[in-house]
Amino acid sequence: MTTSASPTPSLFQRLRGLSGEVIKFGIVGLVGVVVNAGVFWVCLQGTGAIKSLSGFIATAVAIGTNYLGYRYWLYRDRDAASRKREITLFLIFSGIGMLIENGILAFSVHVLDYTSSGAQLVAKNVVGLAAGTIFRFFSYRTWVFKALPELAETDEVALANEPALAKL
Template sequence: MTTQGGSVLERVRGLVREVAKFGAVGGLGVLVNLGVFNLIRHTTDLQVVRASVIATVVAIATNYLGFRYFAYRDRAQSGRTREMALFAGFSAIGLVIENGVLYTATYGFGWDGPLASNVFKFIGIGTATVFRFWSYRTWVFKALPPVAPPAATEPVPDPAPLPRPERRPEPLPEPEPANN
């Protein structure tokens, strides 16, 4: 069974590769995010959600580079300003999702210990990642349209030769009499 973009198996394999690359970049982003978050939390008196927002912004910058130059390097690269604006917009929505989970846990339920903060920060990252994956692949790093393989054409037979008009040999000129 084939579809417009190739066989179903090819499309599933492509999606698996995309998820793996997105996961590799995202995994690095999670490490950056949690590392910066905990560094800020342990070295400053900044409030939990503010520290988280700063960490998220640092991770977003790191992730853009990874997505553009690794995960989605084969995608359309025209309109870099548009791409960056969309990335920033969708990343901001992801930031609100991610930090909304942490805010709710911290200020809604009073779960603000170091372990709870990291657990809910991680849950927020996971929730926002689903949104980011969908939005980045759909709107920011659009797939190039599939290149249609050259159509398999059957060789066109040479046209039948046109009948040649019958050529009559031209009469030879008569020899001129010799003058002796």
């Protein structure tokens, strides 16, 4: 008689397995933050529409940068069967994250009256980005970059016996 390990890993095992992913997500995100802050700061130096849309412009450039990091580094081993679906979901969830991030910026400017460039940078790239990042992490790993399904033991046995069944 053989014994098998519990099919459901403990909370500690799941968190330990998640830590590497969180670290890589953070590295890609940090690159995005630098890109976001740099583009945002440059746009704030402009006038008119560029200054008004600086948060959205900066976030859009960072989204493109982050997609490349997530797809080709962090989630390179995940299912990429449907790039169209993946990119569509990535843009939808990134857009929601952008709304969270820039909603906090708008609140700080229009409600709290924090109008200095420094205050706006903190509101958008500290508070807003933190809230948006938490949302993005869970939505990307759950719906966008789905893990490949692992073969169950019964599937492996069926695949091993498949040539024998074909001869019958």
